[in-house]
Amino acid sequence: MQKEKIIQELEELKNDNRFRTIKTNDKSLYNFSSNDYLGLAHDKDLLQKFYQNYSFDNYKLSSSSSRLIDGSYLTVMRLEKKVEEIYGKPCLVFNSGFDANSSVIETFFDKKSLIITDRLNHASIYEGCINSRAKILRYKHLDVSALEKLLKKYSEDYDDILVVTETVYSMDGDCSDIKKICDLKDEYKFNLMVDEAHSYGVYGYGIAYNEKLIDKIDFLVIPLGKAGASVGAYVICDEVYKNYLINKSK
Numbered sequence: 001m002q003k004e005k006i007i008q009e010l011e012e013l014k015n016d017n018r019f020r021t022i023k024t025n026d027k028s029l030y031n032f033s034s035n036d037y038l039g040l041a042h043d044k045d046l047l048q049k050f051y052q053n054y055s056f057d058n059y060k061l062s063s064s065s066s067r068l069i070d071g072s073y074l075t076v077m078r079l080e081k082k083v084e085e086i087y088g089k090p091c092l093v094f095n096s097g098f099d100a101n102s103s104v105i106e107t108f109f110d111k112k113s114l115i116i117t118d119r120l121n122h123a124s125i126y127e128g129c130i131n132s133r134a135k136i137l138r139y140k141h142l143d144v145s146a147l148e149k150l151l152k153k154y155s156e157d158y159d160d161i162l163v164v165t166e167t168v169y170s171m172d173g174d175c176s177d178i179k180k181i182c183d184l185k186d187e188y189k190f191n192l193m194v195d196e197a198h199s200y201g202v203y204g205y206g207i208a209y210n211e212k213l214i215d216k217i218d219f220l221v222i223p224l225g226k227a228g229a230s231v232g233a234y235v236i237c238d239e240v241y242k243n244y245l246i247n248k249s250k
């Protein structure tokens with residue numbers, strides 16, 4: 001993008017009163033705009049209990065480089081193992097939900113693929129779709145029959161099809177019918193990616209876990225910045241996918 005165009009867009013944002021700046025945390029204010037909806041991340045008792053329960057040997061404050069270059073924290077490896085025990089599938093920890101979503105999509109799908117996505121999916125999902133250069137089709141929010149129509153129409157034309165949905169949607173708190181979407185796999189060949197950012201914590205380990213659908217979901221993404229009261233994301237997927245991500249994901 002041309003510099004002039006960027007400057008012009010910033011000017012337009014300022015004129016529209018939509019120009020954002022990074023502010024420092026002012027302790028004299030209540031913060032109602034973070035993802036820490038319940039204030040869990042600042043709950044001193046909870047933090048203390050957390051540190052009591054998990055012994056952080058070799059715990060440092062900076063990683064200094066990516067895991068691939070310098071090796072991983074033992075803590076992260078243990079976390080991945082623990083998550084694998086819970087969900088029954090390997091886990092790769094990403095540093096954010098945004099990275100997890102966009103990386104998974106752009107690593108596995110390309111311009112020969114078709115991605116079918118709920119219209120209201122998160123920006124990180126759209127980022128991955130766009131970066132992948134796949135053909136993108138959006139279906140009406142939560143409308144599984146609209147999704148099925150697209151699968152019926154296009155499944156012969158593409159070898160690689162990805163269907164992406166969230167479980168709980170942030171704006172209205174409405175839920176997709178992931179059981180029904182999983183059932184479509186009996187009829188059509190596609191990969192399924194599910195983002196549980198807003199259900200993890202609210203629904204325990206998430207709706208996919210509760211409804212025993214983990215096996216049917218190729219990429220289960222669990223960002224931890226909401227009710228997880230933390231940062232980063234789990235990508236829960238088969239071992240081969242995990243290894244491919246480790247080797248190929250940006």
Ligand SMILES: Cc1ncc(COP(=O)(O)O)c(C=O)c1O
Pocket residue numbers: 095096097098099101122124166170195197198223224225231232233
């Ligand atoms: C549905 C959904 N997926 C992914 C993300 C991105 O997660 P993170 O904040 O960890 O980058 C968000 C954040 O708002 C989200 O709402």
